[in-house]
Structure formats: structure tokens, C-alpha cells
Amino acid sequence: xxxxxxxxxxxxxxxxxxxxxxxxxxxxxxxxxxxxxxIFDAAKCIGCAGCANNCPxxxxxxxxxxxxxxxxxxxxxxxxxxxRCADVCPxxxxxxxxxxxxxxxxxxxxLQKLDLFMSTCQRCGRCxxxxxxxxxxxxxxxxxxxxxxxxxxxxSKAFLNEEQTVDxxxxxxx
Amino acid sequence: MLxxxxxxxxxxxxxxxxxxxxxxxxxxxxxxxxxxPYYDAERFGxxxxxxxRHADVMLCQGxxxxxxxxxxxxxxxxxxxxKLVFAIGSCACGGGIWFDSYSVLxxxxxxxxxxxxxxxxxxxxxxIIYGVAVALGLVDKKxxxxxxxxLELPMPRYHPSDLHGQGEMVVYTKAEKV
Ligand code: SF4
Ligand code: SF4
Ligand code: SF4
Numbered sequence: 001x002x003x004x005x006x007x008x009x010x011x012x013x014x015x016x017x018x019x020x021x022x023x024x025x026x027x028x029x030x031x032x033x034x035x036x037x038x039i040f041d042a043a044k045c046i047g048c049a050g051c052a053n054n055c056p057x058x059x060x061x062x063x064x065x066x067x068x069x070x071x072x073x074x075x076x077x078x079x080x081x082x083x084r085c086a087d088v089c090p091x092x093x094x095x096x097x098x099x100x101x102x103x104x105x106x107x108x109x110x111l112q113k114l115d116l117f118m119s120t121c122q123r124c125g126r127c128x129x130x131x132x133x134x135x136x137x138x139x140x141x142x143x144x145x146x147x148x149x150x151x152x153x154x155x156s157k158a159f160l161n162e163e164q165t166v167d168x169x170x171x172x173x174x
Numbered sequence: 175m176l177x178x179x180x181x182x183x184x185x186x187x188x189x190x191x192x193x194x195x196x197x198x199x200x201x202x203x204x205x206x207x208x209x210x211p212y213y214d215a216e217r218f219g220x221x222x223x224x225x226x227r228h229a230d231v232m233l234c235q236g237x238x239x240x241x242x243x244x245x246x247x248x249x250x251x252x253x254x255x256x257k258l259v260f261a262i263g264s265c266a267c268g269g270g271i272w273f274d275s276y277s278v279l280x281x282x283x284x285x286x287x288x289x290x291x292x293x294x295x296x297x298x299x300x301x302i303i304y305g306v307a308v309a310l311g312l313v314d315k316k317x318x319x320x321x322x323x324x325l326e327l328p329m330p331r332y333h334p335s336d337l338h339g340q341g342e343m344v345v346y347t348k349a350e351k352v
């Protein structure tokens with residue numbers, strides 16, 4: 001019986017033939033609707049920060065250097081390739097590309113940084129009506145983008161104190 | 175340099191230990207997919223082992239959690255040197271989309287030194303194979319940081335005091351560099 005089942009197994013295996021893909025020697029096409037890395041088009045972006053406010057991973061940081069310069073930084077470390085940024089962008093400046101070969105030995109390699117010129121109103125000297133949605137979030141303490149340390153700092157007081165958390169590994173608090 | 179070192183030290187088969195420290199299981203399934211005959215990572219000599227004491231490479235999935243960070247560190251310490259750590263998935267690379275949750279400590283690099291990052295949520299099996307091939311020096315990495323500039327500094331700037339109203343029209347007299 002066991003010999004028979006082994007023979008049967010051999011037959012099944014022979015019938016299946018060779019199934020292994022020749023990847024990475026040969027490129028492997030992706031499905032049509034595959035969402036890979038989002039690619040930012042600096043020529044189209046108007047700097048509205050809609051993508052930054054919609055990203056569930058808080059991966060897009062926005063920082064106003066001065067009235068006319070806004071820096072948009074896509075970090076890509078914890079991007080879930082969900083496509084919400086591309087969905088919300090009014091200018092279609094973000095495309096979900098088919099790039100998936102993003103393996104790297106330095107996490108900074110997937111960064112995209114946009115220095116945007118924000119043209120201001122000739123009367124009031126501002127880009128948006130005051131306070132802009134981004135400023136409203138900042139004033140409430142909901143977001144404060146720290147470009148130097150590449151993280152989103154909360155100003156909220158609802159955080160735990162360091163003593164209240166476990167003592168095995170030190171937890172960084174914003 | 176790292177690649178030369180890798181080729182020298184890991185010239186033969188890589189034995190991998192697969193550590194999930196709190197991911198959603200998506201990356202686990204993709205890693206196991208890589209070991210099936212269809213993707214067949216055993217072509218590169220990769221073999222899954224059950225104990226970190228037998229392993230050369232640790233495949234980390236999921237962020238370092240407050241509850242598992244200590245265990246992850248102990249598993250890493252149990253591996254014999256030389257050892258490599260691969261962070262697979264967005265959780266391991268950057269903390270995942272729940273990075274600000276109360277139980278998540280952050281990316282695994284807060285606890286372990288990570289050598290290779292494979293972002294994706296989850297990364298395709300091909301992406302994982304690509305990462306392994308990059309580590310083994312079979313292919314070159316394709317990503318590089320990108321910076322776009324819409325402006326050149328210094329740029330002209332106007333001041334409200336330089337605006338002179340003339341009825342309906344406002345005239346701007348002086349363009350100044352800042
Ligand atoms: S794809 Fe999703 S996670 Fe990635 S940057 Fe866009 S909104 Fe954020
Ligand atoms: S949503 Fe689009 S236009 Fe707005 S800041 Fe993001 S990329 Fe630029
Ligand atoms: S990267 Fe995505 S698929 Fe992988 S463990 Fe995290 S949430 Fe799950």
C-alpha cells in the first residue's frame with residue numbers, strides 16, 4: 001500500500017514538471033493593479049498636504065521652512081502601499097508604481113524629498129486662508145513634524161509617563 | 175564592503191530563523207511562500223531552521239512590541255556570530271501603520287542591528303527573494319534617495335510695505351533677494 005502511494009506521489013510530481021520561477025535571473029511581471037512604491041511628481045504637486053494628513057502610517061512629513069518654501073518628505077519606511085495618498089491627491093501628483101524591488105541595506109534609500117515653492121497671495125502674503133488645515137492640526141497639538149529626526153512628534157498630554165511604561169527597553173517619547 | 179564581507183562569511187548555505195515579534199502574519203505567509211517549490215529559495219541554499227542557535231540569518235517580521243522586544247533580543251543573542259538580520263515588511267522596517275499604538279515599541283532596529291530592509295506590506299515573495307539576492311551580491315539594489323526642487327535659493331521676495339495701492343490696482347515696486 002505504502003509503495004503504491006509512493007508511486008502515485010512520484011507520478012503526480014512528474015506530471016507537475018518544473019514549476020520554479022527563474023526569478024531573479026529573469027524579471028517577473030506584476031499584476032496590472034499591483035500597488036508598489038508611491039512616486040511623487042514634484043512638477044505637479046501643489047503642496048496642499050492632503051497626502052500627509054491622509055497617510056495612515058504618518059509617512060509623509062510636511063514642514064514649512066518659511067512662507068514660500070514647504071518641504072514634503074516621504075520616508076517610505078513603514079509605508080503600507082495602501083494608495084490613500086494617491087487617492088486623495090487633487091493634482092494626481094502621486095502614482096502607485098509597480099516597483100517592488102525596494103530591498104536595501106540602508107533605510108534612507110527609499111526616501112523622497114520635495115522642496116516646494118508655494119506662491120503666495122499678493123494681498124495677504126499667505127498661501128492658504130488663515131489658519132490652514134495643517135496649521136489647525138499643529139495648533140491643536142495633533143501634529144508637529146520633526147524633519148531632522150524624521151518623525152512626527154505629538155504635543156498631546158495624553159501620553160504615558162516614562163515611569164509608567166515597562167522598564168525593559170527605554171521607550172522614546174515625543 | 176558589507177557585501178564582500180557577506181560573501182566571505184556566508185559563502186555557503188544560509189540557515190534562516192524566522193522570528194515574528196508581533197506582525198499580522200501577512201509577512202509570515204509570504205516568507206513561507208518563498209520556501210515553497212514555486213519560488214524555491216533553497217536554490218540559494220536557504221534553509222529554515224527551528225532554533226536561533228542553528229541560524230545565520232534572522233528574518234524579523236512585525237515591529238518590536240513591548241511584550242516581545244526582550245524575547246527578540248534574547249533570540250538574537252543566542253545566534254552564533256557572524257549573523258545577519260533582515261527586516262521584512264513595513265512593520266519591521268519602520269514600525270508599521272500601528273507604530274504609535276501603546277504596545278508597539280517601534281521598528282526592530284530599536285532592539286537589534288538590522289542589515290537589510292525589505293519594505294512592503296507584505297512584500298511580494300519576489301521582493302523577499304530580491305532582498306536575499308541583494309544580500310548575497312547576486313544583484314544590485316535599485317533604490318536611491320530622491321530629492322526634487324521646485325525652487326532655487328535665494329529667491330525674490332516682496333514686502334507688504336513695497337506694495338503701493340493705486341485705486342483698484344496694486345503695484346509692487348521692489349524685488350529683493352532674501
Ligand atoms: S501608500 Fe499609504 S502608507 Fe504609503 S505613503 Fe501613501 S498613504 Fe501613506
Ligand atoms: S496631496 Fe498631492 S498635491 Fe497635495 S501635497 Fe500631496 S502630493 Fe502634493
Ligand atoms: S508589514 Fe504588513 S503584512 Fe507584514 S506583519 Fe506588518 S502589517 Fe502584517
